[in-house]
Amino acid sequence: MQLFIRMSYTIEILLGAMVFLQALPRREHFWARMAAALAAIWAAGWLLSFPKEWGELYNLVSLQLTIVAVVLCMWSVFEAPFMNVLSACVSGVAAQHIGHHISRLAAELPWVEHWNNLLEFFCVSVVSLILYAMLGRRLRNIEYYEYTDSRIVAVSVVIVLICTGITRVLRLAGGMNFYITVATALYAITCCVLALFFEFFLYYNLRKENEHNLFQRIHEEERRQYEISRENAEILSIKSHDLKHKLVALEGRLPQGEIDSMRRIIDTYDSIYHTGSEVLDIILNEKNLRCRGKGISITCMGSGKALDFLDSMDAYSLFGNLLENAIAAAEQLEETGKRIISMVIEQKGNLVSVDVMNFFQGTVPLQEDGLPCTSKQEETGYHGYGLKSVRAIARKYKGDLTIHIRDEIFTAQVYLQREENDS
Numbered sequence: 001m002q003l004f005i006r007m008s009y010t011i012e013i014l015l016g017a018m019v020f021l022q023a024l025p026r027r028e029h030f031w032a033r034m035a036a037a038l039a040a041i042w043a044a045g046w047l048l049s050f051p052k053e054w055g056e057l058y059n060l061v062s063l064q065l066t067i068v069a070v071v072l073c074m075w076s077v078f079e080a081p082f083m084n085v086l087s088a089c090v091s092g093v094a095a096q097h098i099g100h101h102i103s104r105l106a107a108e109l110p111w112v113e114h115w116n117n118l119l120e121f122f123c124v125s126v127v128s129l130i131l132y133a134m135l136g137r138r139l140r141n142i143e144y145y146e147y148t149d150s151r152i153v154a155v156s157v158v159i160v161l162i163c164t165g166i167t168r169v170l171r172l173a174g175g176m177n178f179y180i181t182v183a184t185a186l187y188a189i190t191c192c193v194l195a196l197f198f199e200f201f202l203y204y205n206l207r208k209e210n211e212h213n214l215f216q217r218i219h220e221e222e223r224r225q226y227e228i229s230r231e232n233a234e235i236l237s238i239k240s241h242d243l244k245h246k247l248v249a250l251e252g253r254l255p256q257g258e259i260d261s262m263r264r265i266i267d268t269y270d271s272i273y274h275t276g277s278e279v280l281d282i283i284l285n286e287k288n289l290r291c292r293g294k295g296i297s298i299t300c301m302g303s304g305k306a307l308d309f310l311d312s313m314d315a316y317s318l319f320g321n322l323l324e325n326a327i328a329a330a331e332q333l334e335e336t337g338k339r340i341i342s343m344v345i346e347q348k349g350n351l352v353s354v355d356v357m358n359f360f361q362g363t364v365p366l367q368e369d370g371l372p373c374t375s376k377q378e379e380t381g382y383h384g385y386g387l388k389s390v391r392a393i394a395r396k397y398k399g400d401l402t403i404h405i406r407d408e409i410f411t412a413q414v415y416l417q418r419e420e421n422d423s
Helices: 002-021 030-048 056-075 082-107 117-134 150-173 178-250 256-269 278-292 312-331 386-396
Strands: 297-301 340-348 351-359 400-406 409-417
Touching: 002 030, 002 056, 002 082, 002 117, 030 056, 056 082, 056 150, 082 117, 082 150, 082 178, 150 178, 278 297, 278 312, 312 340, 312 351, 312 386, 312 409, 386 400, 386 409
Parallel strands: 297 340
Antiparallel strands: 340 351, 351 409, 400 409
């Protein structure tokens, strides 16, 4: 009997845990690892079910050890940090505990004869399905496991383990009447829901608030950078104009070859983009100076006047991030002939589209939100927020950012909507 209880308890925990584990990347030979992990978990349950003479306290401890076995075995199956696996498995324990106590409440209904394991399994299954619909299927999209906070996970683990321990001790103490059963069940359900709230919803909202603050700091830095870039562009334009006049005065005094060489050097720093948008010209000329030494060429088709409804800082951030993303990909290309970045600006009525295209090598996996997975998760700083910032700005103007990948060509397509009075 003890073995049957242990096995059913393990199955219910795994059922709940898979709601959260399914969002994690799998290790190689996943199914073989999963089979070995299940065998190890059930073997541990079989061994833990033997020492019956140690009493009910051992039964309580052995159930907690079963949770430990599940966590360690699932860590060997999923390629994720230990805290992420712990978070998912303890959430599964919370789901199982909620389902168990709902089944206890259901057993108190007049048309239910008595509590049994089948009723418990049904309730745990329903709870798991509800949690998957509400939370589990969204975990990849909200990137929860990329930003797991170990402190919040630790608090949730403590809440769940204490809750399961206390409710188990109350049941072992005996004397469970209707009122104690209802009070215990409500306490357990509340604690487990609170743990899940802490672990997912509260943390997600706090992370979103921190992300918003980070965007504000990034935009403030971009504002300062824009002012510096604009001043530098003005100084370079004035100096280039003066030097060209001096070269004209030197013609006939110096060899023509030297004059032509100096003129080419001056042209390097002179503005070569004149799109009709001051902000876009500054960005293109600034990026072009950086790209020339790396053999990257930038072309721009379309009129920057179509962008005159954008706030200067929004335009600077939008195009700066789009071009930075393209330059980062172009730098990695071994074939220098493909180091080309093409920008196309089109306007159709109130709709303005901006396409930035570049070649890339390798693969670019996309997340569920349509943005590329960053390959530099270990780095700190602002990495990974560039295209998020682009999307946020696009949505500010009732548009969006979409990513298209085809034949080694990466296209970032931005749609923006002008107001009627801006047309």
